[in-house]
Amino acid sequence: MYSLAVNMSAAQIAQVRLTMVIVFVIISIICEGCCIYFVPKLAFLNKLQRRPRHWYQQPLYWYLPGLLFLILSNIFDILIITNKLYKEYAIFSLLFTFLIISFGLFYASMLLLNRRIHTIKL
DSSP states (O other), X not given: OHHHHHTSOHXXXXXHHHHHHHHHHHHHHHHHHHHHHXXXXXXXXXXXXXXXXXXXXXXXXXXXXXXXXHHHHHHHHHHHHHTTSOHHHHHHHXXXXXXXXXXXXXXXXXXXXXXXXXXHHX
């Protein structure tokens, strides 16, 4: 990459960096869209069960595809930040990640609360 940069002008280097950032932004948006897409799909799969459960009673591995796409999205966000272009998009995306993490904490607390309620009823 360095040998290519020596033979390129500053405008060409800026164009390559801009293209790289645009590609990273598109991939990041796709990853976050897939993360949002998988949660309703899991709810649809829940309806196919004999005894449908609430979303917070589902096993954690049902949410692994969404978490995988979220991790991929974060990797591309880090690549965007290191390019020092479009920091506003990366900050917005990291805030979205924070919301997903807080949703995960809420999910875990609902699981604990649900187990406590069942043990009290027994």
